Structure formats: C-alpha cells, structure tokens
Amino acid sequence: MIRAFKTLVLRDTKLAIRVGGGAGMAVFFFLTVIAIVPLGIGPNLKLLGSIAPGMLWVALLLSALLTLDRLFQADFEDGSLDLLMTGALPLELVAAAKALSHWLTTGLPLVVAAPLLGLLLNLETSAFGPLILAMLIGTPALSFLGAIGAALTVSVRRGGLLASLLVIPFYIPVLIFGVGAAGGGGVSAVPGAGGQSLALLGAVALVSLVLGPVAAAAALRANLR
Amino acid sequence: MAGMSELTASQRFQAFANPARFMALSDRLLPLSAVVTALLLGTGLYLSLFASPADYQQGETVRIMYIHVPSAWLAMFGYMVMAGSSAVALIFRHPLADIAAKSAAPIGAAFTFLALVTGSLWGRPMWGTWWVWDARLTSMLILFFLYLGYMALWATIEEPVRAGRAAAVLALVGSINVPIIHYSVVWWNTLHQPASVFRIGGPAIATSMLMPLLIMALGFTLFFVTLLLLRMRAEILRRRVRVLRLARTER
Numbered sequence: 001m002i003r004a005f006k007t008l009v010l011r012d013t014k015l016a017i018r019v020g021g022g023a024g025m026a027v028f029f030f031l032t033v034i035a036i037v038p039l040g041i042g043p044n045l046k047l048l049g050s051i052a053p054g055m056l057w058v059a060l061l062l063s064a065l066l067t068l069d070r071l072f073q074a075d076f077e078d079g080s081l082d083l084l085m086t087g088a089l090p091l092e093l094v095a096a097a098k099a100l101s102h103w104l105t106t107g108l109p110l111v112v113a114a115p116l117l118g119l120l121l122n123l124e125t126s127a128f129g130p131l132i133l134a135m136l137i138g139t140p141a142l143s144f145l146g147a148i149g150a151a152l153t154v155s156v157r158r159g160g161l162l163a164s165l166l167v168i169p170f171y172i173p174v175l176i177f178g179v180g181a182a183g184g185g186g187v188s189a190v191p192g193a194g195g196q197s198l199a200l201l202g203a204v205a206l207v208s209l210v211l212g213p214v215a216a217a218a219a220l221r222a223n224l225r
Numbered sequence: 226m227a228g229m230s231e232l233t234a235s236q237r238f239q240a241f242a243n244p245a246r247f248m249a250l251s252d253r254l255l256p257l258s259a260v261v262t263a264l265l266l267g268t269g270l271y272l273s274l275f276a277s278p279a280d281y282q283q284g285e286t287v288r289i290m291y292i293h294v295p296s297a298w299l300a301m302f303g304y305m306v307m308a309g310s311s312a313v314a315l316i317f318r319h320p321l322a323d324i325a326a327k328s329a330a331p332i333g334a335a336f337t338f339l340a341l342v343t344g345s346l347w348g349r350p351m352w353g354t355w356w357v358w359d360a361r362l363t364s365m366l367i368l369f370f371l372y373l374g375y376m377a378l379w380a381t382i383e384e385p386v387r388a389g390r391a392a393a394v395l396a397l398v399g400s401i402n403v404p405i406i407h408y409s410v411v412w413w414n415t416l417h418q419p420a421s422v423f424r425i426g427g428p429a430i431a432t433s434m435l436m437p438l439l440i441m442a443l444g445f446t447l448f449f450v451t452l453l454l455l456r457m458r459a460e461i462l463r464r465r466v467r468v469l470r471l472a473r474t475e476r
Binding site for chain 1: 315370371374377378387390394397398399
C-alpha cells in the first residue's frame, strides 16, 4: 500500500511538472495579484508594509484556489479515477496522495515565491522568517482542504469557481491563523501571540490532513456512482 | 395508523420513508402548524413590541433583540437540521432525508441573513458601527457563505441523487462552524455580547424580557417547520415532474 501511495504521488507530480500550467501559472497569478495591490491602494510604503502579511496570505489563497480543479478533473475525464476507485489503495489515500502532490507542485513554489513578493510589499525584515514558516505549515492545509472542494465539483464541467466558493469558508481559519503567525493583523502587538497563532495553524493543518482526504473520498464516491 | 403498533421501530422509520405517505401526513400537519405559528408570532410580536419593558440602558432599541436573537438561533438550528438530515441521508439512505436537507437550506440562509441585517441595524445605534469584524459576526457570515455554497452545489449538479450525496458531504464538513459560532464569544475577545440565555448558571435576562424572547423563538421555530414542510412537498412534486418529463422524452 505504501508503494502504491508513493507511485501515485510520483505519477501526479510528474504529470503536473510535464503538462505544466499548474505551478507556473499559480506563481504568476500570485505575482500579478501582489503587483496590483500597490496600484490599487497607493504606493505608501508604510501602509503596504503593515498590510503585507495579510495581502500575501490572501493572494496565496487565491492562487491555490485557481489550481484546485486540476486535482481530480483530468483523471475523472479520462476514466483513471474510476480505476483508482476500484484499485488496491483506499480512496482516502488516493485523495491524500493527490493532495500531497498538489502541495509539492503548487504549494511549495508559492511559498518559495512569497518572500520575493514580500519585498514588493515592503514586508518587515523580521517578518520574513515567521511568514515562510507559517506558509510552509499552512499550504498543506490549503491543498488538503481544497481537495474537498475539488472532489465535490469533479462531475461539474467548469466547476472551478464553484469549488473555490465551497472551499473558501474552510480556508478562513488557515488565513486568520496564518496571518497571525506571520505577525500581521495586529497580532504582533501582543507578545507570544504569533507563536499561539502558529500552533493553532499547525492544529488546523493536522486536522486537514485527516478531514480533507476522508471528506474528499466521500464526495468522490457520491459523484462517481 | 392501523397496524403501526405491530411494527418494530426501524420498520416504522421505514414507513415514513415513503414520499406518498409523507405527502399525506404533511397535508394534515401543515394547516395546524401554520395556525400555531401565526398565534405564537402574533402573541410574541405583541409582547415584544408593546407589552415588554424598554431596557434601562438601550431604551426602545432593545426591541430589535426579539427579532435578532431568534433569527440567529434559527440560523444555527437550520444548519443543524441540514447537517442532521445530511447525516441520515448518507448513513441510512433515507429517501426523504436529502429532500429535507435541500429544503431547509434556503430557510436557514434567510434566517442567517435576517440575523446579520437586524444585528447591523441594532449595532449602528448601540456600537456606533454597521459592522465589525469580531469572531461572532465573522463566523455568522461564514455560516451564510456555507449555506450559499450548499445551495449552489445543489443547483449545479443535475442528477438529484448524486447532488444530494455531494451536498450531504459538504453540509457535514461545514457543521464544524456551528459550535465555533456559539463559543466564539467565549474563546475570543469580541464586541458582541456573551451568551445571556444558553449559559451555565441560567439565563441572565429578566423574565419580563425572557418570556417574549422565548415565545418569539418558538414562533420562529414553528415558522421554520411550516416552511420546511411546504418546501419538502414542493420538492417531492418537482421530482415527480422531472421523472415524468424524462419518461416522456424517452418515448
């Protein structure tokens, strides 16, 4: 079973890298959203610096949402999902493997891009470390919770927007704690609160590792009968 | 019903799974429910607006509470009905369960919206602001989004049985929000006042205000039930029409 899991992760990662469009477009979208923020609210560096953690997280969320329909749609359309459902690996682990490869190919590139984009928004130097750490812990939650939305809308053509709408309420705790852990949202005023937010973010991420695949598998079963 | 006492509990449960039987039952229940709802709401409104005291601090604006608080309670109650029906639909495959969940959603969403709007109207004179991003208001807004997402999922998937199961999964995953709403005023430092009725130590509100509040809450609940029965009947008829249409195109 572990070998099947590894094979699936490897397959999906290779497909994502070769077919392309996933990570590259997501990072590009991340860049464009961050770039238009100063155009929208003015170039006041102090203001930008104070909202930088929040804006980076919001843009990260939106970029992750864009790539969600890649999770199951392609396999659903060519019938591989039916095969995977009848295979040796339990559907929950199939969903987990796909979410893991989504994180490796989309989440990680976004986290790598984030500090560079932080420079664009005049993010405080002391916030870079906590931001990267928070995003490293938070992006798996985004992939695993996003799998739920992707699975619910797998049978809907062009269901990407609907998947995003369904998933955003579940992303909100990740956003709130992620921004808190990065020192934004007024949390930096309270000593130790950043650590608290990071711990809660970790808790949300751990819950998503279980909740995501289980709910996604149930949704896949509902959609593929 | 004749012969019902000879059946086991699970057989009686199965007996209500028949949509035709539900239609017959709701046909008799609806007028009764509607009349009791009207009586309760009428009494409650009279008591709230005229026969109850004004607050010593807030004056007459406290009367918004008699609409705002029951709406908020019903918003959460509606989601629990939806989540409970969804659980029954997924676990027991009861045919009426996903119809109940689908029917409950717009009613719950409307109560959530009403709670948000009346809360905003109350907040303007009380707090000086139409909206504030504290834990209670934010989590109620998220509840509204969950309702809308649920309704959107039903509307997007065409086949009713498949839509029902997918929506059931969504409702169950989102049900974690309901305890968060209730405890948000405990876990976070919020502008919204903490629990005054459902708390350890009993209600902290005067009886002259508690009675109209509870009557309004009961009236709202029966209003929910009446609307739910109406919508379930409409949904059953809608599905029959769909089956007939499909059968006609196949000929």
